[in-house]
Amino acid sequence: MGGLGRFAALLVPALAFAQVALAQAPAPAPAVDTMPPPAAQSVQDQPGAQAAVARLAVSAQFASDRKPIRSGLNWRILSETADGSAPRIVARSADATPNFMLPPGNYIVHAAYGFASGTKRISLGSQGVNDQVQISAGALTLAGSIGDAPIPAGLLSFQVFVPLQGNSEGRLVTGEAKAGDLIRLPEGTYHVVSTYGDSNAIQRADVRVETGKVTDATLHHRAAKVTLKLVAAAGGEAFAGTAFSVLTPGGDVIREAIGAFPQVILAEGDYVLIARQEGQVYSRDFKVESGIDRDIEVLAK
Template identity: 25%
Template structure:
Protein backbone atom coordinates (compact mmCIF):
# COMPACT_ATOMS: atom_id res chain seq x y z
CA UNK A 1 0.00 0.00 0.00
CA UNK A 2 1.42 3.38 -0.99
CA UNK A 3 0.65 6.55 0.96
CA UNK A 4 2.38 9.74 -0.12
CA UNK A 5 2.13 13.47 0.41
CA UNK A 6 1.93 15.25 -2.89
CA UNK A 7 5.40 16.71 -2.66
CA UNK A 8 7.25 14.27 -0.40
CA UNK A 9 9.49 13.10 -3.21
CA UNK A 10 10.58 16.66 -3.87
CA UNK A 11 11.14 17.24 -0.15
CA UNK A 12 13.32 14.16 0.12
CA UNK A 13 15.42 15.38 -2.76
CA UNK A 14 15.97 18.66 -0.96
CA UNK A 15 16.88 17.00 2.34
CA UNK A 16 14.00 17.75 4.70
CA UNK A 17 10.87 16.09 6.01
CA UNK A 18 7.59 15.63 4.17
CA UNK A 19 5.70 18.93 3.94
CA UNK A 20 2.99 20.43 6.07
CA UNK A 21 0.32 22.90 5.17
CA UNK A 22 -1.52 25.47 7.25
CA UNK A 23 -5.10 25.05 8.30
CA UNK A 24 -6.46 28.48 7.47
CA UNK A 25 -10.09 27.58 8.09
CA UNK A 26 -10.23 29.48 11.39
CA UNK A 27 -9.76 32.94 9.84
CA UNK A 28 -11.29 35.12 7.16
CA UNK A 29 -9.89 33.85 3.82
CA UNK A 30 -9.03 37.42 2.85
CA UNK A 31 -6.52 37.46 5.71
CA UNK A 32 -4.64 34.44 4.38
CA UNK A 33 -1.96 34.72 1.74
CA UNK A 34 -0.23 31.81 0.07
CA UNK A 35 3.51 32.37 0.01
CA UNK A 36 3.81 32.86 -3.75
CA UNK A 37 7.60 32.81 -3.59
CA UNK A 38 7.57 29.35 -2.00
CA UNK A 39 9.08 26.62 -4.16
CA UNK A 40 5.93 24.61 -3.31
CA UNK A 41 3.40 27.41 -3.96
CA UNK A 42 1.69 25.58 -6.83
CA UNK A 43 1.12 22.47 -4.73
CA UNK A 44 -0.21 23.86 -1.48
CA UNK A 45 -3.70 22.49 -1.05
CA UNK A 46 -4.24 22.09 -4.79
CA UNK A 47 -5.22 18.94 -6.63
CA UNK A 48 -2.54 17.41 -8.80
CA UNK A 49 -5.35 16.34 -11.14
CA UNK A 50 -7.35 19.56 -11.46
CA UNK A 51 -6.56 19.87 -15.18
CA UNK A 52 -7.33 16.27 -16.15
CA UNK A 53 -10.40 15.60 -18.32
CA UNK A 54 -13.47 14.25 -16.53
CA UNK A 55 -14.99 10.97 -17.67
CA UNK A 56 -18.28 9.67 -16.29
CA UNK A 57 -18.40 5.85 -16.40
CA UNK A 58 -21.52 4.08 -17.60
CA UNK A 59 -23.77 2.81 -14.77
CA UNK A 60 -23.76 -0.67 -16.32
CA UNK A 61 -19.94 -0.79 -16.02
CA UNK A 62 -19.87 0.51 -12.43
CA UNK A 63 -20.09 -2.80 -10.61
CA UNK A 64 -17.51 -1.96 -7.93
CA UNK A 65 -18.02 0.11 -4.78
CA UNK A 66 -15.36 2.27 -3.14
CA UNK A 67 -15.91 3.73 0.33
CA UNK A 68 -13.52 6.37 1.72
CA UNK A 69 -12.94 7.48 5.29
CA UNK A 70 -10.13 9.41 6.98
CA UNK A 71 -8.49 9.97 10.36
CA UNK A 72 -6.23 12.71 11.64
CA UNK A 73 -3.68 10.19 12.96
CA UNK A 74 -3.22 6.55 13.93
CA UNK A 75 -5.34 5.66 16.94
CA UNK A 76 -7.88 8.46 16.42
CA UNK A 77 -11.16 7.63 18.14
CA UNK A 78 -13.31 9.32 15.49
CA UNK A 79 -13.06 9.68 11.75
CA UNK A 80 -12.64 13.14 10.25
CA UNK A 81 -16.00 14.90 9.94
CA UNK A 82 -14.70 17.98 8.10
CA UNK A 83 -15.07 18.36 4.32
CA UNK A 84 -12.41 16.55 2.30
CA UNK A 85 -11.82 17.17 -1.41
CA UNK A 86 -11.66 13.68 -2.97
CA UNK A 87 -10.57 13.00 -6.54
CA UNK A 88 -10.70 9.51 -8.06
CA UNK A 89 -8.41 9.12 -11.07
CA UNK A 90 -8.36 6.19 -13.48
CA UNK A 91 -4.78 5.10 -14.14
CA UNK A 92 -3.38 5.24 -17.65
CA UNK A 93 -3.48 1.73 -19.08
CA UNK A 94 -3.48 0.09 -22.49
CA UNK A 95 -3.09 3.37 -24.32
CA UNK A 96 -5.98 4.96 -22.43
CA UNK A 97 -4.85 8.17 -20.69
CA UNK A 98 -5.54 9.19 -17.11
CA UNK A 99 -8.88 10.82 -16.43
CA UNK A 100 -10.92 11.93 -13.43
CA UNK A 101 -13.74 9.48 -12.77
CA UNK A 102 -15.31 11.14 -9.75
CA UNK A 103 -15.03 14.01 -7.25
CA UNK A 104 -16.67 14.58 -3.88
CA UNK A 105 -16.28 16.88 -0.86
CA UNK A 106 -18.00 14.89 1.85
CA UNK A 107 -15.87 13.35 4.65
CA UNK A 108 -16.91 9.75 3.89
CA UNK A 109 -18.18 9.32 0.30
CA UNK A 110 -19.14 6.16 -1.54
CA UNK A 111 -18.37 5.80 -5.25
CA UNK A 112 -19.74 3.34 -7.81
CA UNK A 113 -16.88 2.57 -10.24
CA UNK A 114 -15.82 0.09 -12.89
CA UNK A 115 -13.48 -2.48 -11.29
CA UNK A 116 -9.85 -1.50 -11.76
CA UNK A 117 -6.83 0.44 -10.58
CA UNK A 118 -7.18 4.04 -9.45
CA UNK A 119 -5.32 6.87 -7.77
CA UNK A 120 -7.33 8.46 -4.98
CA UNK A 121 -6.40 11.93 -3.76
CA UNK A 122 -7.81 13.46 -0.58
CA UNK A 123 -7.18 17.07 0.46
CA UNK A 124 -8.02 17.89 4.07
CA UNK A 125 -7.21 21.35 5.47
CA UNK A 126 -4.74 21.82 2.59
CA UNK A 127 -2.86 18.57 3.38
CA UNK A 128 -2.63 16.56 0.17
CA UNK A 129 -2.52 12.74 0.39
CA UNK A 130 -2.54 10.35 -2.56
CA UNK A 131 -2.89 6.57 -2.64
CA UNK A 132 -3.03 3.78 -5.23
CA UNK A 133 -6.25 1.79 -4.85
CA UNK A 134 -7.30 -1.46 -6.53
CA UNK A 135 -11.12 -1.64 -6.52
CA UNK A 136 -12.53 -5.15 -7.10
CA UNK A 137 -16.00 -6.08 -8.24
CA UNK A 138 -18.51 -7.43 -5.76
CA UNK A 139 -17.99 -6.68 -2.07
CA UNK A 140 -17.57 -2.94 -1.30
CA UNK A 141 -13.95 -1.90 -0.83
CA UNK A 142 -13.10 0.55 1.97
CA UNK A 143 -9.96 2.73 2.15
CA UNK A 144 -8.94 4.59 5.31
CA UNK A 145 -6.78 7.69 4.72
CA UNK A 146 -4.44 8.65 7.57
CA UNK A 147 -3.30 12.28 7.50
CA UNK A 148 -0.68 11.68 10.20
CA UNK A 149 -1.30 15.18 11.53
CA UNK A 150 -1.09 17.16 14.74
CA UNK A 151 -2.66 20.49 15.68
CA UNK A 152 -1.01 23.67 16.96
CA UNK A 153 -3.08 26.47 18.54
CA UNK A 154 -1.32 29.84 18.92
CA UNK A 155 -1.94 33.08 20.74
CA UNK A 156 0.30 35.97 21.80
CA UNK A 157 0.85 38.14 24.88
CA UNK A 158 2.98 41.34 24.92
CA UNK A 159 4.61 40.39 28.26
CA UNK A 160 4.20 37.98 31.19
CA UNK A 161 0.90 38.43 33.01
CA UNK A 162 -0.72 40.43 30.21
CA UNK A 163 -3.98 39.45 28.53
CA UNK A 164 -3.74 37.79 25.10
CA UNK A 165 -3.59 40.16 22.14
CA UNK A 166 -7.01 40.50 20.48
CA UNK A 167 -6.03 42.50 17.39
CA UNK A 168 -4.32 41.29 14.23
CA UNK A 169 -1.12 39.27 14.60
CA UNK A 170 0.85 38.20 11.53
CA UNK A 171 1.67 34.47 11.57
CA UNK A 172 4.26 33.26 9.02
CA UNK A 173 4.57 29.48 8.72
CA UNK A 174 7.86 27.98 7.50
CA UNK A 175 9.37 24.59 6.85
CA UNK A 176 12.21 24.00 9.32
CA UNK A 177 15.13 23.01 7.15
CA UNK A 178 17.80 20.85 8.80
CA UNK A 179 20.66 22.95 10.12
CA UNK A 180 18.96 26.23 9.27
CA UNK A 181 18.50 27.34 12.90
CA UNK A 182 16.98 30.83 12.99
CA UNK A 183 17.97 31.51 9.37
CA UNK A 184 14.53 31.28 7.78
CA UNK A 185 14.38 31.31 3.98
CA UNK A 186 11.63 33.01 1.99
CA UNK A 187 11.21 29.99 -0.27
CA UNK A 188 10.50 27.81 2.78
CA UNK A 189 7.49 29.92 3.75
CA UNK A 190 4.10 28.28 3.28
CA UNK A 191 1.49 30.73 4.48
CA UNK A 192 1.02 34.19 5.94
CA UNK A 193 -2.05 34.45 8.16
CA UNK A 194 -3.29 37.66 9.79
CA UNK A 195 -5.53 37.02 12.81
CA UNK A 196 -5.45 37.48 16.61
CA UNK A 197 -5.05 33.71 17.10
CA UNK A 198 -4.35 30.88 14.70
CA UNK A 199 -4.54 27.10 14.46
CA UNK A 200 -2.38 24.96 12.17
CA UNK A 201 -3.06 21.32 11.26
CA UNK A 202 0.26 19.85 10.13
CA UNK A 203 1.75 16.43 9.37
CA UNK A 204 4.35 15.23 11.85
CA UNK A 205 7.62 17.11 11.49
CA UNK A 206 9.40 20.29 12.49
CA UNK A 207 8.20 23.77 11.60
CA UNK A 208 8.76 27.39 12.60
CA UNK A 209 6.14 30.09 13.04
CA UNK A 210 7.21 33.74 13.08
CA UNK A 211 4.66 35.85 14.96
CA UNK A 212 4.77 39.62 14.37
CA UNK A 213 2.88 42.36 16.15
CA UNK A 214 3.33 46.10 16.50
CA UNK A 215 6.61 46.09 14.61
CA UNK A 216 8.22 43.33 16.69
CA UNK A 217 8.34 39.56 16.19
CA UNK A 218 9.20 36.25 17.85
CA UNK A 219 9.98 32.82 16.37
CA UNK A 220 8.63 29.53 17.70
CA UNK A 221 10.09 26.16 16.68
CA UNK A 222 7.24 23.65 16.51
CA UNK A 223 8.05 19.91 16.62
CA UNK A 224 4.78 18.12 15.90
CA UNK A 225 3.82 14.51 16.55
CA UNK A 226 0.86 12.96 14.76
CA UNK A 227 -2.27 12.75 16.87
CA UNK A 228 -1.15 15.38 19.37
CA UNK A 229 -2.62 18.82 20.03
CA UNK A 230 -0.45 21.67 21.26
CA UNK A 231 -1.34 25.06 22.71
CA UNK A 232 1.31 27.79 22.74
CA UNK A 233 1.28 31.31 24.08
CA UNK A 234 4.04 33.39 22.51
CA UNK A 235 5.47 35.98 24.88
CA UNK A 236 6.99 39.01 23.17
CA UNK A 237 8.70 40.13 26.41
CA UNK A 238 7.97 43.65 25.26
CA UNK A 239 7.03 47.11 26.49
CA UNK A 240 5.82 50.38 25.02
CA UNK A 241 8.41 53.12 24.53
CA UNK A 242 7.34 56.69 23.76
CA UNK A 243 9.82 59.13 22.22
CA UNK A 244 9.84 62.89 22.20
CA UNK A 245 12.24 65.70 21.33
CA UNK A 246 12.11 69.51 21.39
CA UNK A 247 11.51 70.67 17.82
CA UNK A 248 9.91 67.42 16.62
CA UNK A 249 6.76 67.64 14.51
CA UNK A 250 4.53 65.40 12.42
CA UNK A 251 7.26 65.11 9.72
CA UNK A 252 9.96 63.89 12.13
CA UNK A 253 11.42 60.47 11.27
CA UNK A 254 12.22 58.07 14.12
CA UNK A 255 14.28 54.90 13.55
CA UNK A 256 14.88 52.27 16.23
CA UNK A 257 17.99 50.09 15.77
CA UNK A 258 19.57 47.26 17.68
CA UNK A 259 22.43 48.58 19.82
CA UNK A 260 24.64 45.60 18.94
CA UNK A 261 25.82 45.61 15.29
CA UNK A 262 25.27 42.54 13.09
CA UNK A 263 28.14 40.56 11.63
CA UNK A 264 28.59 43.13 8.86
CA UNK A 265 29.16 45.88 11.43
CA UNK A 266 25.79 47.54 10.73
CA UNK A 267 23.02 48.03 13.27
CA UNK A 268 19.75 46.41 12.23
CA UNK A 269 16.69 48.66 12.15
CA UNK A 270 13.74 47.04 13.90
CA UNK A 271 11.07 49.74 13.55
CA UNK A 272 10.45 53.23 12.21
CA UNK A 273 7.69 55.83 12.41
CA UNK A 274 6.99 59.40 11.39
CA UNK A 275 5.42 61.79 13.90
CA UNK A 276 5.98 64.26 16.71
CA UNK A 277 5.99 61.77 19.60
CA UNK A 278 5.58 58.15 18.45
CA UNK A 279 5.13 55.05 20.61
CA UNK A 280 6.77 51.74 19.73
CA UNK A 281 6.19 48.23 21.07
CA UNK A 282 9.69 46.77 21.48
CA UNK A 283 11.11 43.53 22.77
CA UNK A 284 13.33 43.54 25.84
CA UNK A 285 16.86 44.58 24.92
CA UNK A 286 19.27 47.41 24.13
CA UNK A 287 18.52 49.89 21.33
CA UNK A 288 19.46 53.17 19.72
CA UNK A 289 16.93 55.65 18.36
CA UNK A 290 17.89 57.97 15.51
CA UNK A 291 15.82 61.08 14.83
CA UNK A 292 15.75 63.42 11.83
CA UNK A 293 13.59 66.48 11.21
CA UNK A 294 14.66 69.09 8.68
CA UNK A 295 18.30 69.98 9.42
CA UNK A 296 18.10 68.61 12.96
CA UNK A 297 19.37 65.16 13.95
CA UNK A 298 19.71 63.23 17.19
CA UNK A 299 20.64 59.81 18.55
CA UNK A 300 20.01 58.22 21.94
CA UNK A 301 20.74 54.81 23.45
CA UNK A 302 18.07 53.21 25.65
CA UNK A 303 17.07 49.90 27.25
CA UNK A 304 13.72 48.10 27.19
CA UNK A 305 12.54 45.94 30.08
CA UNK A 306 9.54 43.68 29.55
CA UNK A 307 6.29 45.12 30.95
CA UNK A 308 8.06 48.40 31.87
CA UNK A 309 6.67 51.17 29.67
CA UNK A 310 8.99 54.15 29.38
CA UNK A 311 9.61 57.53 27.75
CA UNK A 312 12.87 58.44 26.00
CA UNK A 313 13.85 62.04 25.34
CA UNK A 314 16.21 62.82 22.46
CA UNK A 315 18.23 66.02 22.05
CA UNK A 316 18.28 67.37 18.48
CA UNK A 317 21.20 69.33 17.09
Protein backbone atom coordinates in the same frame (compact mmCIF):
# COMPACT_ATOMS: atom_id res chain seq x y z
CA MET B 1 -65.22 -2.78 -97.50
CA GLY B 2 -62.30 -5.17 -97.65
CA GLY B 3 -61.25 -7.42 -94.81
CA LEU B 4 -58.39 -5.16 -93.89
CA GLY B 5 -60.64 -2.18 -93.70
CA ARG B 6 -63.11 -3.94 -91.45
CA PHE B 7 -60.19 -4.96 -89.04
CA ALA B 8 -58.94 -1.38 -88.80
CA ALA B 9 -62.43 -0.10 -88.08
CA LEU B 10 -62.75 -2.55 -85.23
CA LEU B 11 -59.20 -1.78 -83.88
CA VAL B 12 -59.72 1.98 -83.47
CA PRO B 13 -62.66 1.72 -81.00
CA ALA B 14 -60.82 -0.98 -79.04
CA LEU B 15 -57.76 1.25 -78.61
CA ALA B 16 -59.93 4.11 -77.50
CA PHE B 17 -61.62 1.90 -74.92
CA ALA B 18 -58.25 0.73 -73.60
CA GLN B 19 -57.03 4.36 -73.16
CA VAL B 20 -60.20 5.25 -71.20
CA ALA B 21 -59.76 2.19 -68.97
CA LEU B 22 -56.15 3.10 -68.22
CA ALA B 23 -57.12 6.67 -67.38
CA GLN B 24 -59.80 5.52 -64.91
CA ALA B 25 -57.68 2.81 -63.21
CA PRO B 26 -56.24 3.77 -59.72
CA ALA B 27 -52.50 4.49 -59.44
CA PRO B 28 -50.47 1.54 -58.15
CA ALA B 29 -49.60 1.55 -54.42
CA PRO B 30 -45.95 2.34 -53.57
CA ALA B 31 -43.70 -0.59 -52.95
CA VAL B 32 -43.42 -1.69 -49.30
CA ASP B 33 -39.99 -2.53 -47.83
CA THR B 34 -40.43 -5.83 -46.09
CA MET B 35 -36.88 -5.93 -44.67
CA PRO B 36 -36.83 -6.11 -40.85
CA PRO B 37 -35.69 -2.91 -38.94
CA PRO B 38 -32.07 -2.76 -37.79
CA ALA B 39 -31.37 -4.15 -34.32
CA ALA B 40 -31.31 -1.58 -31.43
CA GLN B 41 -27.83 -0.39 -30.25
CA SER B 42 -26.59 -1.42 -26.83
CA VAL B 43 -26.17 1.27 -24.15
CA GLN B 44 -22.40 1.03 -24.55
CA ASP B 45 -22.65 1.50 -28.36
CA GLN B 46 -24.89 4.57 -28.25
CA PRO B 47 -22.99 7.85 -28.41
CA GLY B 48 -23.24 9.82 -25.13
CA ALA B 49 -24.84 6.93 -23.25
CA GLN B 50 -24.18 6.76 -19.50
CA ALA B 51 -21.90 3.91 -18.47
CA ALA B 52 -22.59 1.77 -15.42
CA VAL B 53 -21.29 3.27 -12.17
CA ALA B 54 -20.54 2.02 -8.68
CA ARG B 55 -20.30 3.71 -5.29
CA LEU B 56 -16.90 4.58 -3.82
CA ALA B 57 -17.30 5.57 -0.16
CA VAL B 58 -14.17 6.83 1.62
CA SER B 59 -13.20 8.16 5.04
CA ALA B 60 -9.96 9.08 6.80
CA GLN B 61 -8.42 8.03 10.11
CA PHE B 62 -5.51 9.19 12.23
CA ALA B 63 -2.75 6.63 11.77
CA SER B 64 -1.86 6.37 15.47
CA ASP B 65 -5.19 5.48 17.08
CA ARG B 66 -7.50 4.94 14.06
CA LYS B 67 -9.83 7.68 15.24
CA PRO B 68 -11.91 9.16 12.40
CA ILE B 69 -11.03 12.57 10.99
CA ARG B 70 -14.29 14.48 10.93
CA SER B 71 -13.30 17.83 9.37
CA GLY B 72 -10.61 19.64 7.41
CA LEU B 73 -10.36 17.06 4.61
CA ASN B 74 -10.08 17.64 0.88
CA TRP B 75 -10.46 14.61 -1.37
CA ARG B 76 -9.26 14.04 -4.91
CA ILE B 77 -9.98 10.90 -6.93
CA LEU B 78 -7.61 10.16 -9.81
CA SER B 79 -8.21 7.54 -12.46
CA GLU B 80 -5.43 5.26 -13.64
CA THR B 81 -4.94 5.04 -17.39
CA ALA B 82 -4.25 1.93 -19.46
CA ASP B 83 -1.62 3.67 -21.61
CA GLY B 84 0.60 4.57 -18.66
CA SER B 85 -0.02 8.33 -18.88
CA ALA B 86 -0.36 10.46 -15.74
CA PRO B 87 -3.54 9.87 -13.70
CA ARG B 88 -6.20 12.54 -14.07
CA ILE B 89 -8.55 13.97 -11.47
CA VAL B 90 -12.11 12.73 -11.98
CA ALA B 91 -13.78 13.82 -8.71
CA ARG B 92 -13.28 16.12 -5.71
CA SER B 93 -15.00 16.63 -2.36
CA ALA B 94 -14.53 18.54 0.90
CA ASP B 95 -16.92 16.28 2.85
CA ALA B 96 -15.57 14.22 5.74
CA THR B 97 -17.02 10.96 4.34
CA PRO B 98 -17.89 11.48 0.68
CA ASN B 99 -19.57 9.05 -1.70
CA PHE B 100 -18.46 9.05 -5.34
CA MET B 101 -20.38 7.41 -8.20
CA LEU B 102 -17.75 6.25 -10.69
CA PRO B 103 -17.35 3.66 -13.45
CA PRO B 104 -15.63 0.48 -12.21
CA GLY B 105 -11.86 0.65 -12.55
CA ASN B 106 -8.63 1.46 -10.74
CA TYR B 107 -8.36 4.73 -8.85
CA ILE B 108 -5.92 6.63 -6.63
CA VAL B 109 -7.61 8.21 -3.60
CA HIS B 110 -5.81 11.25 -2.16
CA ALA B 111 -6.93 12.85 1.12
CA ALA B 112 -5.36 16.18 2.11
CA TYR B 113 -5.53 17.29 5.74
CA GLY B 114 -3.98 20.73 5.76
CA PHE B 115 -0.29 20.21 4.99
CA ALA B 116 -0.58 16.46 5.64
CA SER B 117 -2.04 13.84 3.32
CA GLY B 118 -2.67 10.16 2.73
CA THR B 119 -2.97 8.18 -0.52
CA LYS B 120 -4.41 4.77 -1.35
CA ARG B 121 -4.92 2.76 -4.56
CA ILE B 122 -8.40 1.24 -4.87
CA SER B 123 -9.93 -1.16 -7.41
CA LEU B 124 -13.61 -0.32 -7.80
CA GLY B 125 -15.87 -3.18 -8.87
CA SER B 126 -19.54 -3.19 -9.77
CA GLN B 127 -20.49 -3.93 -6.13
CA GLY B 128 -18.81 -0.72 -4.89
CA VAL B 129 -16.13 -0.13 -2.26
CA ASN B 130 -16.07 1.34 1.25
CA ASP B 131 -12.49 2.09 2.35
CA GLN B 132 -10.37 4.25 4.67
CA VAL B 133 -7.22 6.32 4.21
CA GLN B 134 -4.82 6.69 7.14
CA ILE B 135 -3.05 10.02 7.74
CA SER B 136 -0.16 10.62 10.16
CA ALA B 137 -1.09 14.16 11.14
CA GLY B 138 -1.96 16.44 14.01
CA ALA B 139 -2.60 20.14 14.40
CA LEU B 140 -0.91 23.20 15.86
CA THR B 141 -2.34 26.42 17.27
CA LEU B 142 -0.10 29.39 18.06
CA ALA B 143 -0.33 32.38 20.36
CA GLY B 144 1.94 34.98 21.93
CA SER B 145 2.21 36.71 25.29
CA ILE B 146 4.22 39.21 27.29
CA GLY B 147 4.48 37.82 30.76
CA ASP B 148 0.99 36.57 31.57
CA ALA B 149 -0.72 39.04 29.22
CA PRO B 150 -1.78 37.63 25.85
CA ILE B 151 -0.77 39.62 22.78
CA PRO B 152 -3.70 40.58 20.51
CA ALA B 153 -3.89 38.22 17.55
CA GLY B 154 -3.77 41.07 15.05
CA LEU B 155 -0.29 42.09 16.22
CA LEU B 156 1.22 38.62 15.75
CA SER B 157 2.40 36.67 12.74
CA PHE B 158 4.03 33.25 12.56
CA GLN B 159 6.26 31.26 10.26
CA VAL B 160 6.49 27.49 10.53
CA PHE B 161 9.57 25.64 9.26
CA VAL B 162 10.72 22.04 8.94
CA PRO B 163 14.32 21.77 10.25
CA LEU B 164 16.72 20.23 7.72
CA GLN B 165 20.27 19.01 8.31
CA GLY B 166 20.97 21.19 11.31
CA ASN B 167 19.22 24.25 9.83
CA SER B 168 16.23 25.09 12.04
CA GLU B 169 14.65 27.07 9.19
CA GLY B 170 15.42 24.54 6.49
CA ARG B 171 12.08 24.47 4.67
CA LEU B 172 9.20 26.91 5.04
CA VAL B 173 5.82 25.23 5.58
CA THR B 174 3.75 28.38 5.98
CA GLY B 175 4.64 32.04 6.37
CA GLU B 176 1.12 33.38 6.83
CA ALA B 177 -0.09 31.72 10.03
CA LYS B 178 -2.06 33.86 12.47
CA ALA B 179 -2.65 33.48 16.17
CA GLY B 180 -5.48 31.03 16.83
CA ASP B 181 -5.33 29.39 13.39
CA LEU B 182 -5.59 25.60 13.36
CA ILE B 183 -2.58 24.52 11.31
CA ARG B 184 -2.87 20.87 10.19
CA LEU B 185 0.57 19.29 9.82
CA PRO B 186 2.21 15.90 9.35
CA GLU B 187 3.51 14.39 12.57
CA GLY B 188 6.96 15.77 13.41
CA THR B 189 9.02 18.57 14.96
CA TYR B 190 8.72 22.12 13.64
CA HIS B 191 10.52 25.41 14.20
CA VAL B 192 8.19 28.36 14.80
CA VAL B 193 9.15 32.03 14.40
CA SER B 194 6.80 34.53 16.05
CA THR B 195 6.91 38.25 15.16
CA TYR B 196 5.18 40.79 17.41
CA GLY B 197 4.57 43.99 15.45
CA ASP B 198 6.70 44.71 12.40
CA SER B 199 10.22 45.32 13.63
CA ASN B 200 12.54 43.23 15.83
CA ALA B 201 10.27 41.70 18.49
CA ILE B 202 10.84 38.09 17.42
CA GLN B 203 10.77 34.81 19.33
CA ARG B 204 11.58 31.27 18.20
CA ALA B 205 10.69 27.83 19.50
CA ASP B 206 10.68 24.18 18.47
CA VAL B 207 7.35 22.40 18.83
CA ARG B 208 6.30 18.78 18.41
CA VAL B 209 3.13 17.79 16.53
CA GLU B 210 1.72 14.34 17.33
CA THR B 211 -0.74 12.35 15.27
CA GLY B 212 -4.35 12.87 16.30
CA LYS B 213 -3.54 15.66 18.77
CA VAL B 214 -3.72 19.46 18.79
CA THR B 215 -0.57 21.13 20.14
CA ASP B 216 -1.15 24.58 21.67
CA ALA B 217 2.06 26.64 21.64
CA THR B 218 2.45 30.10 23.18
CA LEU B 219 5.64 32.02 22.46
CA HIS B 220 6.62 34.48 25.20
CA HIS B 221 7.95 37.79 23.92
CA ARG B 222 10.09 40.27 25.78
CA ALA B 223 9.09 43.54 24.14
CA ALA B 224 7.09 46.74 24.55
CA LYS B 225 5.29 49.37 22.52
CA VAL B 226 6.86 52.85 22.45
CA THR B 227 5.42 56.10 21.08
CA LEU B 228 7.99 58.39 19.45
CA LYS B 229 7.70 62.17 19.85
CA LEU B 230 9.71 65.29 19.04
CA VAL B 231 8.76 68.06 21.50
CA ALA B 232 9.97 71.52 22.44
CA ALA B 233 9.70 70.67 26.15
CA ALA B 234 8.99 67.56 28.18
CA GLY B 235 5.33 66.64 27.94
CA GLY B 236 4.77 69.24 25.20
CA GLU B 237 2.95 69.03 21.88
CA ALA B 238 4.59 66.73 19.33
CA PHE B 239 5.84 68.21 16.06
CA ALA B 240 4.00 66.89 13.02
CA GLY B 241 5.84 65.40 10.05
CA THR B 242 8.90 64.34 12.02
CA ALA B 243 11.09 61.60 10.52
CA PHE B 244 12.27 59.08 13.14
CA SER B 245 14.94 56.40 12.97
CA VAL B 246 15.46 53.76 15.66
CA LEU B 247 18.97 52.33 15.75
CA THR B 248 20.92 49.84 17.81
CA PRO B 249 23.88 51.23 19.79
CA GLY B 250 26.05 49.87 17.00
CA GLY B 251 24.23 51.95 14.36
CA ASP B 252 22.01 49.31 12.72
CA VAL B 253 18.64 50.73 11.67
CA ILE B 254 15.76 48.82 13.30
CA ARG B 255 12.77 50.92 12.30
CA GLU B 256 11.92 54.15 10.52
CA ALA B 257 8.67 56.10 10.79
CA ILE B 258 7.20 59.51 9.95
CA GLY B 259 4.53 61.37 11.91
CA ALA B 260 3.76 63.34 15.06
CA PHE B 261 3.75 60.28 17.35
CA PRO B 262 4.26 56.96 15.55
CA GLN B 263 4.11 53.78 17.62
CA VAL B 264 6.79 51.10 17.33
CA ILE B 265 7.00 47.66 18.95
CA LEU B 266 10.57 46.86 19.96
CA ALA B 267 12.33 43.97 21.63
CA GLU B 268 13.76 44.58 25.10
CA GLY B 269 17.11 46.38 24.90
CA ASP B 270 19.02 49.64 24.33
CA TYR B 271 18.40 51.94 21.37
CA VAL B 272 19.26 55.30 19.83
CA LEU B 273 16.45 57.51 18.53
CA ILE B 274 17.13 60.11 15.82
CA ALA B 275 14.50 62.72 14.90
CA ARG B 276 14.67 64.97 11.80
CA GLN B 277 12.54 68.09 11.50
CA GLU B 278 12.98 70.97 8.99
CA GLY B 279 16.63 70.23 8.37
CA GLN B 280 17.49 69.84 12.05
CA VAL B 281 18.59 66.55 13.62
CA TYR B 282 17.99 65.58 17.26
CA SER B 283 18.80 62.36 19.10
CA ARG B 284 18.64 60.54 22.41
CA ASP B 285 19.37 57.13 23.88
CA PHE B 286 16.56 55.09 25.43
CA LYS B 287 15.86 51.67 26.87
CA VAL B 288 12.96 49.28 26.26
CA GLU B 289 11.81 47.11 29.15
CA SER B 290 9.55 44.15 28.47
CA GLY B 291 5.88 44.84 29.08
CA ILE B 292 6.33 48.56 29.83
CA ASP B 293 4.70 50.66 27.09
CA ARG B 294 5.68 54.36 27.19
CA ASP B 295 6.41 57.57 25.28
CA ILE B 296 9.94 58.29 24.11
CA GLU B 297 10.41 62.04 23.75
CA VAL B 298 13.22 63.80 21.93
CA LEU B 299 13.74 67.46 22.91
CA ALA B 300 14.14 69.84 19.97
CA LYS B 301 17.03 71.86 21.29
